[in-house]
Amino acid sequence: MSKLLNSGGDEAEFAKPLYVPIKRRSFFMYAGATAGATALLLSGCGDDENDDVVQPGIVSLGSGDVGVLNYAYALEQLEAAFYAQVIATPYANISADERAALTAIAKHEAIHRDFFKAAITAAAPTMIIPGLTPDFSKVTFSDRTSVLTTAKTFEDLGVGAYNGAGQLIQNPTYLLLAGKIVSVEARHAAYIRDLITPGSFSGSDVVNASGLDQALSVATVLGAAQAFIKEKINGDNVGK
Amino acid sequence: MNLFKIISELEKVDPELMDRLSHRRSALSMLGDISKKMALAAAPIAIGSAFNKAMAQNTLTNPNDILNYALLLERLEFSFYDQALKAATLTPVLTGVDRAAIETIRTHELAHVNLLTAALGSAAAPAPANGFDFKGAFATYDGFLTTAQALEDTGVRAYKGQANNIPRTLNPTVGGTVVNLLTVALQIHSVEARHAARIRYMRRGATAGNQTTIFPWINNAEANGAPAVVYGAGNPAATFPAESNLAQGGIANLTTALGATYSAADVSAAFDEGLDNTTVTAIARATANF
Numbered sequence: 024m025s026k027l028l029n030s031g032g033d034e035a036e037f038a039k040p041l042y043v044p045i046k047r048r049s050f051f052m053y054a055g056a057t058a059g060a061t062a063l064l065l066s067g068c069g070d071d072e073n074d075d076v077v078q079p080g081i082v083s084l085g086s087g088d089v090g091v092l093n094y095a096y097a098l099e100q101l102e103a104a105f106y107a108q109v110i111a112t113p114y115a116n117i118s119a120d121e122r123a124a125l126t127a128i129a130k131h132e133a134i135h136r137d138f139f140k141a142a143i144t145a146a147a148p149t150m151i152i153p154g155l156t157p158d159f160s161k162v163t164f165s166d167r168t169s170v171l172t173t174a175k176t177f178e179d180l181g182v183g184a185y186n187g188a189g190q191l192i193q194n195p196t197y198l199l200l201a202g203k204i205v206s207v208e209a210r211h212a213a214y215i216r217d218l219i220t221p222g223s224f225s226g227s228d229v230v231n232a233s234g235l236d237q238a239l240s241v242a243t244v245l246g247a248a249q250a251f252i253k254e255k256i257n258g259d260n261v262g263k
Numbered sequence: 264m265n266l267f268k269i270i271s272e273l274e275k276v277d278p279e280l281m282d283r284l285s286h287r288r289s290a291l292s293m294l295g296d297i298s299k300k301m302a303l304a305a306a307p308i309a310i311g312s313a314f315n316k317a318m319a320q321n322t323l324t325n326p327n328d329i330l331n332y333a334l335l336l337e338r339l340e341f342s343f344y345d346q347a348l349k350a351a352t353l354t355p356v357l358t359g360v361d362r363a364a365i366e367t368i369r370t371h372e373l374a375h376v377n378l379l380t381a382a383l384g385s386a387a388a389p390a391p392a393n394g395f396d397f398k399g400a401f402a403t404y405d406g407f408l409t410t411a412q413a414l415e416d417t418g419v420r421a422y423k424g425q426a427n428n429i430p431r432t433l434n435p436t437v438g439g440t441v442v443n444l445l446t447v448a449l450q451i452h453s454v455e456a457r458h459a460a461r462i463r464y465m466r467r468g469a470t471a472g473n474q475t476t477i478f479p480w481i482n483n484a485e486a487n488g489a490p491a492v493v494y495g496a497g498n499p500a501a502t503f504p505a506e507s508n509l510a511q512g513g514i515a516n517l518t519t520a521l522g523a524t525y526s527a528a529d530v531s532a533a534f535d536e537g538l539d540n541t542t543v544t545a546i547a548r549a550t551a552n553f
Contacts (some may be wrong), residue, residue, distance in 0.1 A: 234374030
């Protein structure tokens with residue numbers, strides 16, 4: 024199953040530079056030298072990581088902004104692996120329309136995963152978490168209800184995770200990136216929910232009486248995600 | 264100091280630069296004045312501020328101004344759905360689960376209006392005295408949904424465009440509860456995205472525009488009959504690119520830069536883009552008189 028995590032073919036080419044000269048120049052021109060320099064650093068990684076002791080089988084997401092990026096990377100790895108399996112072994116009698124939509128979602132999640140891998144590799148190459156091993160043993164991929172229910176769980180969890188993590192992010196570039204991704208996860212969530220129960224795109228189980236979507240803590244999200252990941256994830260210092 | 268060489272250099276990284284500047288003669292004449300009057304050493308700083316003036320279109324900095332901007336958009340959206348649900352032209356076609364979906368969305372928009380009003384307290388701007396006139400948007404089901412799509416996708420871009428203007432540590436008390444303002448904005452933002460997804464898929468119906476290829480997400484900058492500006496670049500385009508944007512986080516083109524090869528449609532759809540308040544407000548004013 025761990026092979027699925029690498030199915031985007033994202034392993035080989037990360038050695039090449041992500042910030043080619045012309046882009047760096049334009050970045051500084053428009054952002055201003057100070058903002059640009061800040062964006063290229065991780066404000067949270069000034070801390071020495073002595074508190075993140077490496078233990079076998081335990082993956083620490085790290086602290087500060089890089090912790091948030093690893094947190095997002097972990098969730099996107101999970102989603103990408105899930106949808107890759109959905110597309111590889113589609114459920115019985117999948118319609119052409121659902122297959123097309125789920126294929127697109129699988130691509131979006133793979134792009135998110137690969138993007139975070141590239142972004143973290145560029146910003147903090149020694150602090151990126153490894154590829155995780157998903158555990159989908161409780162999912163029946165041949166069954167539409169099982170697949171869509173799991174998809175709903177992942178998408179709503181993703182929305183709540185990004186919403187909750189926003190205030191933890193110090194770097195404006197990363198905050199905007201999280202915003203760019205969370206609304207796509209919300210679009211996915213709405214679509215999946217409507218497939219299960221038409222009209223449940225923003226049901227009262229996720230949107231409260233004030234019209235607010237969920238904003239979940241790191242602990243809550245990891246508590247739910249852990250059931251689908253073999254490694255033990257430690258997010259105690261994310262955003263700190 | 265060769266000004267034209269500088270502009271030429273800037274054009275290499277921003278091909279639309281001259282378009283932006285040529286619409287702002289004052290900025291150009293300011294550059295002319297500078298070259299005559301100022302010491303050469305100081306010129307780069309002054310030129311920088313001239314370019315900022317031409318390009319900075321996110322004009323809100325005060326949290327109350329941002330909240331009032333959001334309040335105007337939410338009032339606009341609530342009024343839009345409220346009028347739609349009361350429009351005799353839509354009664355025969357907006358039925359069943361689709362009508363219920365629009366009622367759900369209206370309920371959320373009203374909740375947002377109430378929440379923002381409570382957050383602003385005495386600083387809340389008054390509602391437009393004559394309400395919102397959507398100029399025939401309810402004549403057909405197709406037209407209604409097309410405008411709804413434009414408003415929801417614009418709403419998503421509007422909140423995203425303000426994310427970095429909201430202090431992360433602003434924790435006002437709203438209705439007796441301490442809330443983090445940035446988190447609340449994000450929570451509204453993703454609800455608007457859920458609405459947008461629903462509306463977009465409703466447009467697939469035969470009487471709803473028959474958009475057989477539309478998806479709940481935005482491929483490239485496809486407008487599907489909505490105004491193209493909703494999916495176009497804002498100002499500055501480097502911060503608020505069009506929805507067809509393929510560059511993220513300093514990586515020039517995600518279709519080829521990530522090891523695997525991805526289509527432009529998938530890359531663009533995987534990231535929604537923000538929009539500055541000037542462009543958003545112009546879209547709102549093109550949609551309704553208020």
